[in-house]
Amino acid sequence: MQQGTTPEDRLPPQDLEAEQATLGAMLIDPEAADRALSIVSQDDFYREAHQVICSAIRTVRESAQALDLVTVGAELRRREKLAEVGGAEYLTALIGEVPTTAHVIRYATIVRDKAVLRTLVRRSEEFQRKAYRQPDDVLALLAEARSEFEALHESVLAAGGPGYTTAQAAAEALGEITWAWEPWVPNGFLTVLAGETGIGKSKLALRLVESVVRPRDWPNGGRGPKDAAKALYIDTEGAQAMHVSRMKAAGLPMDRVLLPGDEGDAHLYLDDPSTLPFVRLTCERECVKLVVVDSLRSGMTGDENSSEFGEKLGAWSALARDLNIPFVIVHHARKALGDRQMSLDRLRGSSAIAALARAVIAIDQPDETTDRLRVRQIENNLGRLANPFGLEITENGCDPAPVPYAPRGDVKQAEAEEWLRDVLRRGPVNSGEVRGRAEEEGIARNTLYRAREAIGVRELPDPKNGRKRSWALPASPDDEAQGAL
Numbered sequence: 001m002q003q004g005t006t007p008e009d010r011l012p013p014q015d016l017e018a019e020q021a022t023l024g025a026m027l028i029d030p031e032a033a034d035r036a037l038s039i040v041s042q043d044d045f046y047r048e049a050h051q052v053i054c055s056a057i058r059t060v061r062e063s064a065q066a067l068d069l070v071t072v073g074a075e076l077r078r079r080e081k082l083a084e085v086g087g088a089e090y091l092t093a094l095i096g097e098v099p100t101t102a103h104v105i106r107y108a109t110i111v112r113d114k115a116v117l118r119t120l121v122r123r124s125e126e127f128q129r130k131a132y133r134q135p136d137d138v139l140a141l142l143a144e145a146r147s148e149f150e151a152l153h154e155s156v157l158a159a160g161g162p163g164y165t166t167a168q169a170a171a172e173a174l175g176e177i178t179w180a181w182e183p184w185v186p187n188g189f190l191t192v193l194a195g196e197t198g199i200g201k202s203k204l205a206l207r208l209v210e211s212v213v214r215p216r217d218w219p220n221g222g223r224g225p226k227d228a229a230k231a232l233y234i235d236t237e238g239a240q241a242m243h244v245s246r247m248k249a250a251g252l253p254m255d256r257v258l259l260p261g262d263e264g265d266a267h268l269y270l271d272d273p274s275t276l277p278f279v280r281l282t283c284e285r286e287c288v289k290l291v292v293v294d295s296l297r298s299g300m301t302g303d304e305n306s307s308e309f310g311e312k313l314g315a316w317s318a319l320a321r322d323l324n325i326p327f328v329i330v331h332h333a334r335k336a337l338g339d340r341q342m343s344l345d346r347l348r349g350s351s352a353i354a355a356l357a358r359a360v361i362a363i364d365q366p367d368e369t370t371d372r373l374r375v376r377q378i379e380n381n382l383g384r385l386a387n388p389f390g391l392e393i394t395e396n397g398c399d400p401a402p403v404p405y406a407p408r409g410d411v412k413q414a415e416a417e418e419w420l421r422d423v424l425r426r427g428p429v430n431s432g433e434v435r436g437r438a439e440e441e442g443i444a445r446n447t448l449y450r451a452r453e454a455i456g457v458r459e460l461p462d463p464k465n466g467r468k469r470s471w472a473l474p475a476s477p478d479d480e481a482q483g484a485l
Helices: 016-028 030-037 048-062 069-078 087-096 101-132 138-160 167-174 201-213 240-250 275-286 307-323 352-356 411-424 431-440 445-455 477-484
Strands: 179-181 190-195 230-235 288-294 327-332 359-364 373-380 389-394 397-401 458-461 469-472
Touching (some): 016 048, 069 087, 101 138, 190 307, 190 352, 201 230, 201 240, 201 327, 275 288, 307 327, 431 469
Parallel strands (some): 230 288
Antiparallel strands (some): 458 469
16 A cells, blocks of 8 residues: 555554464463563554454453453454454464464564554644644643653553563573674674773784774784674874774774774764664664773763763663664773782772673783783673683784783792693693692692692693593684684
């Protein structure tokens, strides 16, 4: 049916398929009916017959009767409405319209949203007619309209709610967790990239961009994306010219890196109401596969130590989830007072920042006698912590390097580290055997465990007995790349 060109000629917002699927799911499964009725009422259905059927379902569900085709049909017959809605045949047909009851929340939400849109259209037309009368008090009309639509907004929030579903249905809808760079950067979540000012966070962030847009292997040598894609780089520190210069020096395909603003110099505030819609639209339109925000503090207003700061970031976490792409947030760390090793405690601002991020990557310089940096995970809520790798910052970016460690003042621990490397050099060794040999060498258990942590020893299933564990040296980038083949 072709819609007219005037509001009066247009078909009101509705989705009859969603209405049929909602009613069909309710007739199949009483629990699905409860979930749907927590979202919609009979008045939310566009077709009058569907309104009557929904009302009958609610009556049966609120009684002591079982909910099925027979009881709903009997209720409609009692009301003398069964033939009017299409008879028992139509009720049976409704069940045939349902692919699965697991998605009843989605079906009911569509029905409710269309009802809200019809209400919005109706009330908008009322104010349109009032405006055409050209009232003398324009501000009074605006105040009335604002009050009316705010009341509609509040009523929708109060009546609708998020609904609920089973964990099984949610698992089907949400799917498995995927990774852009496993196990460093997950899709659909926030990843914080943290370090002291000037240590090289932006260069590492640009190196992640390079892996996506070129594409190439990840900074630790792990296999990168198969296909080239686009990345959105949101600079909030006024350093766009510097970033563009670095991109040119690294030979990046510049047409695949997107910068906000007509000239790439727009300053976006993450808590500005217009920023999130802009980022969503850009990512969807350009099929963006990575978003980088550099940096968090300069992109937010307010006190970074307040809980409100974290709440504002929550909207970005939700956007990453909706788009199912990684959002990497560059963040500053406090200056080290003693130990130069990065930790979650050294992240600036509210603790909610680290809580919202599902992975936190830290850059530090544990050994001041070398320019080499260490990159490691200090938080990973979705999998195992990755093995650290080394970086050397260059004029054009960053290159892989051996992992630096802090010089040890503890001679016994240094000796234990050297001994442990030698024991594991030829391959994994049963953990019990390692502890026994260490005891024979006079190495205390606490010293052995400190040495294990300092080296980054991995725990693996024992090849001879899967219920036991073996220790192994950290995998090199070449080993990880080979393992991915």
